Amino acid sequence: MSLLTPIKPCRKPRIGLYSVGLRAYWEQFPGLRERLTEYGKFIEKRLSSWGEVYNYGLVDTENEGRNAGEWLKGNHVDVVFCHSATYSTGSTVLPVHQICKAPVIFLNLQPTERLNYDRSTTGEWLAHCGACPVPEFANAFNRTGIPFRVVNGLLGLDYTPAISLTNETTMQRKEAIRAWREIEEWARAAAVPRTLQISRFGFLGNTYSGMLDMYSDFTMIQAQTGVHVEVLEMCDLDRLLREVTEQEVKAKREEVVQMFEISGDSPSDPIARKPTEEQMEWSCKVAAAQEKLVREYDLDALCYYYHGAPGGEYEKLQAGFIVGHSLLTARGIPCSGEGDLKTAVAMKICDILGTGGSFSEIVVVDYEDETILLGHDGPFHVAISEGKPILRGMGMYHGKQGTGVSVEAKVKTGPITTLNVTQTGDGKLKLIVSEGESTNGPIMKIGNTQTPVKFRKHPDDYMAQWFAEAPTHHCAMSIGHNASLFNKVGELMRIHCVTL
Numbered sequence: 164m165s166l167l168t169p170i171k172p173c174r175k176p177r178i179g180l181y182s183v184g185l186r187a188y189w190e191q192f193p194g195l196r197e198r199l200t201e202y203g204k205f206i207e208k209r210l211s212s213w214g215e216v217y218n219y220g221l222v223d224t225e226n227e228g229r230n231a232g233e234w235l236k237g238n239h240v241d242v243v244f245c246h247s248a249t250y251s252t253g254s255t256v257l258p259v260h261q262i263c264k265a266p267v268i269f270l271n272l273q274p275t276e277r278l279n280y281d282r283s284t285t286g287e288w289l290a291h292c293g294a295c296p297v298p299e300f301a302n303a304f305n306r307t308g309i310p311f312r313v314v315n316g317l318l319g320l321d322y323t324p325a326i327s328l329t330n331e332t333t334m335q336r337k338e339a340i341r342a343w344r345e346i347e348e349w350a351r352a353a354a355v356p357r358t359l360q361i362s363r364f365g366f367l368g369n370t371y372s373g374m375l376d377m378y379s380d381f382t383m384i385q386a387q388t389g390v391h392v393e394v395l396e397m398c399d400l401d402r403l404l405r406e407v408t409e410q411e412v413k414a415k416r417e418e419v420v421q422m423f424e425i426s427g428d429s430p431s432d433p434i435a436r437k438p439t440e441e442q443m444e445w446s447c448k449v450a451a452a453q454e455k456l457v458r459e460y461d462l463d464a465l466c467y468y469y470h471g472a473p474g475g476e477y478e479k480l481q482a483g484f485i486v487g488h489s490l491l492t493a494r495g496i497p498c499s500g501e502g503d504l505k506t507a508v509a510m511k512i513c514d515i516l517g518t519g520g521s522f523s524e525i526v527v528v529d530y531e532d533e534t535i536l537l538g539h540d541g542p543f544h545v546a547i548s549e550g551k552p553i554l555r556g557m558g559m560y561h562g563k564q565g566t567g568v569s570v571e572a573k574v575k576t577g578p579i580t581t582l583n584v585t586q587t588g589d590g591k592l593k594l595i596v597s598e599g600e601s602t603n604g605p606i607m608k609i610g611n612t613q614t615p616v617k618f619r620k621h622p623d624d625y626m627a628q629w630f631a632e633a634p635t636h637h638c639a640m641s642i643g644h645n646a647s648l649f650n651k652v653g654e655l656m657r658i659h660c661v662t663l
Contacts, residue, residue: 169495232262316342360389370502450487
């Protein structure tokens, strides 16, 4: 088994697809219907790379539109792509989406970059006039109150059909590449609501006392994301800890040695030292119990915090959390500290999209490099690490009780995107997205994760803009520039999204 094999794979989206046309054309222009159906099959094949595709086929009358709407609704699709293959009336398309309420994206994908003007017939033109009815669809949907989006560009075939009178091999054209990049983002984004609506998030312990930005109503979270919040007690974890065997501890120790570098003493911080044998064994035992907890309660993510009474058993238990929660995060079970449920949602969104999602907050500003260090005392997303993360023994945790092993690491150098999930005054979730670059700048050797990030504005200007959006003070850091992708997630989930 790979160290990064997901414990619970994310759900693939259910993607609806149909093509539109006008029934009167089929007898008038032999071969046109078959040609458009072939285009639809091509789109279906491309979409199948990102989800389960339910292709109804051609819709060419209003009654067929009703049938398609019932069929797509019955297959519980998460998103519907309407391929505007040729001219069709608005009355053909509107019933589909009055019945099936899944978000709709119109595909205006012309098969050729240019008609053969000298040889083209009316039938040839009709195979390329997909843009013609889109304004009609847009007007009808706007007046009906149904949201929609349109992707414009080239179809991107890698061959030219025999019936064609022009070149249709357009897969390398920028208009095809751009269109399919956008289609891919819509398809991938649809996996987020599909997965969240069947997800179980564990809430272990409580939220760090006084962190008012992080308090949330569990019902509000479920109402807006579909996530079920399973309230867990420390005694649940303690019970599982008592069941951990020596063999399970040994297996976790092997996993930790492969995934982490074990540090010596910090050259600068007296509380950050080489982990003791006792600290390592305890962290591995707790990590084994944490995985048992995830499996027993069928969790998809976890947020946690418990300070415990000084010297108590639960204080010792929570002191061993960071290593195990970093291992779980790397295997598709994002874990957010300090009881931050909203950031657990942000981390899970990143995880579903395959972009990481490491628990972060502002650490410090470097005005020389004009970077902001983002990180935390754990957990860390090992899968997006720059090199091997380092484990350090902590003589004490700042602002928390107990001692234990912490992770010192930085996210891969290159493009990154932060995703913040916050809550507005009227109880609505909001996404705040920022793109930047992770640099190879220095970090402190204090047992905390830290990544120097250069945003597109001076740190002061960036912070002023971010603070004005009233964020939760934690965020999830993902690799790649994902603002367009996250915005599509927000649209599909009907959650307001702001890109800085």
